[in-house]
Amino acid sequence: METDILLDIKGLSVSFETDEGTVQALDSVDFQVGLGQTLGLVGESGCGKSVTALSIMRLLPKPVGKITSGRIHFQGKDLLELSPDGMRQVRGNEIGMIFQEPMNALNPVRTIGDQLSEVFLLHQEIGVKEAWLKSVEMLHDVGIPAPDTRAFEYPHQLSGGMRQRVVIAMALACRPKLVIADEPTTALDVTVQAQILELLQTLQKQLGSSVLLITHDLGVIAETCDEVCVMYAGRIVERASTVELFANPRxxxxxxxxxxxxxxxxxxxxxxxxxxxxxxxxxxxxxxxxxxxxxxxxxxxxxxxxxxxxxxxxxxxxxxxxxxxxxx
Amino acid sequence: MNAPEELLKITDLRVHFPVRGGIFRRAVGSCKAVDQVSLVLQKGQTLGLVGESGCGKSTLAKAVVKLVEPTSGSIKFKNQEIAGKKAQNNFRKNVQMVFQDPAESLNSRMTVGAILEEPLDIHNIVEKNVRSERVGELLEQVGLSASAANRYPFEFSGGQRQRIGIARALALQPELLVLDEPVSALDVSVQSQVLNLLMDLQSKLGLTYLLIAHDLAVVKHVSDIIAVMYLGKIVEIGPAEEIYLNPVHAYTKALISAIPIPDPTKKRERVIIPGDVPSPINPPAGCAFGHRVGSSLYPESVGKKLDMEEVSTGHFVLQCPCCT
Incomplete structure (x- = not known):
């Protein structure tokens, strides 16, 4: 079983410098994500779910946020020891991230095709034309109708559900091994939420990726995750398989x-x-x-x-x- | 008990917003936010209004508290017409609203005491020298201590702020409360506290609620009647249990099946609705939902006048060839 672990976090502690002194947002958090597995992080606002995601991506706000101890092993290498350049190779390429609010995650003054192409241009050695074609194909994969014309549109021309599909397309463009989804459906209606969750699961199966799903909705956890970590005030207080957790919460x-x-x-x-x-x-x-x-x-x-x-x-x-x- | 009293009666309500275009900003079309909505709310009941964003729920709520003027139709509160320019404004203290985001709906520069005193001041219903006592009573009614009056909204957590919002709405002793997504901005553990408070206040004070929410489990828990809205129209309305057990309209069925159930052992057949809610500016000619799902019977609904029909006691469904 040891070899099947994709992401291994041990003793991760994060603190933030604020006006009221140093606050500890994460207190020695441990968890593993297996290959092809979906792990859910659940908890209320302020419990450290998003800080965990940002620490993995090393996107904590500088200089206030600091990882004070712990290690994050991804495919055997410690992400905390990578150079900024090395980390840029990992982000978007090996680890993709889906953000909560799709309107804020997209650039409002560039077309979606343009923004998607950027992912390919940065991580793969291909030309602009080929990147565009790949973007259109990606838009098709996430279920956007008429992708070749839609690619020329701006984010404001799309509905919330469509925008979230574009964000998912960007996160999955390079077929990452790990996808971090931070509240991917919180801003959406239930009907659209059902569409997006279904889409995520289908794509996950196709690509064989692992997913770290962050949410506060236990219903979403029950329907999508294999294993769950419950977080409270910066700590994991319980971890179990989904079925076990819902049957015997301890x-x-x-x-x-x-x-x-x-x-x-x-x-x-x-x-x-x-x-x-x-x-x-x-x-x-x-x-x-x-x-x-x-x-x-x-x-x-x-x-x-x-x-x-x-x-x-x-x-x-x-x-x-x-x-x-x-x-x- | 005397016979149930009709507190609110909405008949054939339409709220259309003009869409302006061209250099002279002439009206070139209209956005039919609420279209031919009729409903009756009895005293002491809770009516839950559900639907996706953009279906006109909030516009309907705003029309009830008279923050938007309806295009046509009538809204009667205790048999008194409140729609239209000639209508009296004295119903306002009987109809109050609780807003979605408590952080934004409370003035951050006023103390909680000042926030709660303002409605008393405007309607001049409590003597000046006893106002602070009344404020204390209100705060205790919603589970806060009277000393909270001297503090500012930012000193409170989200759940406490929502309690202040509820206290403000209760200040005038209204009969009808319009609750626009009262718990959707709150954390799960706090959400249930606020829901309990709302149910508690209702039974103590005999309040009537018009509850707008997108969380169907919440709506079902507190409502007597549920109305499902789609693109400005009510497609199905009936007793809460009945709507959940025997939904008739295809949209209601899909909406119910989309709710994630917090039980991993239950795997359900899910009806995934493709696409999004169409634009109310340019709605499809026939049944709006049939158009979205691409029903083969959709052409039959084009040009037909769709009516509400009673399928069982108090359970009305919009009859249309492709969805029912």
Whole structure:
């Protein structure tokens, strides 16, 4: 199994310099993405999902964001040790990224064909004409009707769903081994979301890529991912296969998340269960169990000061081993 | 209990926006944002309005609170006409709105107390010397402490800000609240807190809700009646359970099947709708949905007048040859 791991992240910590001092956005995050696998990162805003994605791409805002420790191994090489030039070869070529808001990810004053061609021109030694033809073919692959005329259009002429297809085309243009999709469907309607998720899955099968899917929607996770990491306040608190996680959630936060979403089969008009309180701010985090204030259980000081490590409860099911917040 | 009272009655409402072109900015066409919409909302009920972006949900909501003037049709609030220029404005304190993004709908330079006092001031309904007490009451009603009045919106989290938005809407003791995507900007764990608060307030104060949302699971959870809109028209309306269990219109079916279910063991047959919502400026001649999915029966709907028909008690569907 060891050889099948594409991306291996160990002990990744990231901190940001802010006016209120240094805040830690990620606290020793570990996970692996296998070949051809879809891994979901789920959590609420501010839990560090997007920072994880940006760290892999080494696109953290400079100079405020810094990777303080850890390593990111991709196909055996450490991305953190690559030169800026070497990293540019990886971005868009071996790792593609799909952004949340397609209007902001595209250049409004250039045609989509032009923007797509750029990917090919940068990473493959081909001419402008050939790059254009390849772009049109790519647009066709992501299901854009009449791609040869559409390629001459500007982003504002396309609908939200179409724009997201263009962004996907750009991310997949060089047939990357890993695709990082950061909330790819959050800005879209449910019907279009269904189209885009379907498209992503089909293309993933065709290319054999691995996908790191970042979302806050547990429904999307359930329908697309093989494995899930639940993040809370900069840490992974639970990691398991999708089926296992939804069947036996062990951490109090995961259970809270799962029970607070209204489902189609919950009794209408009944009170929904909630998680008390709110997501903690990054500037006032303790070292120990970070879910303690919302768990409704009084934690002894030792648990608040000392982090409980992730523990493997059943095979492949890891959970932060705070005895009060998780069923071990 | 006395017989259910009709609080809001919308008949044949149209809101068309002119599309201007040429150097003289003459109207060259019109955008039919809301087209022939009729619905009735009874006191104490919740009506959920669902549909994709651009289908006219928000325009309909704005017409109800009179932020846009309808082109034709009537909106009656407690049997009083509110559409048209001659209509009285005194219904306004009975109809209040909660907006989608609490960060943008609260003035960041006013304290929470000032935000909540402003409606009381405009309508002059609470004596000046007891206003701050009323503000405290309002804040406690939505689950915040009265001391929040002295703080500014930026000091609160998203969920708390939405509570302030709800408190502001409640300040005038309205009967109808128009909720435009009240939870879509919130995190999952906070979303359920706000939904609980809304349901709680409804049963305590006897409020009526017109809820607009794109999350169908949320809408189904809190609504009595659901109306599905597509391209400015209501295509299906009926009791919430009925719409989910026996959807008749093809669009409703597709919309329901598109919701991702948070259960990995359930694999469903999914109806993927191709394409996007057509432009309301230049809608297709026949059934707009049949046109989008490329139904073979679409030509039959061209030129036909499509009507709502009752399929079971209170469950109306837009009859069209290609979708029902």
């Amino acid at each position: 951490h109090a936060y995961t259970r809270g998340l799962l029970s607070s979403i209204p489902r189609l089969d919950t009794m209408p008009k009944t009170e929904l269960s909630t998680i008390d309180g709110m997501v903690p701010g990054l500037s006032d985090l303790n070292q120990g169990c970070r879910f303690a204030p919302r768990s409704g259980k009084i934690h002894p000081q030792a648990l608040l000061d000392q982090r409980s490590p992730l523990q493997e409860v059943t095979e492949g099911h890891w959970v932060e081993s705070c005895p009060l917040c998780s069923n071990l």
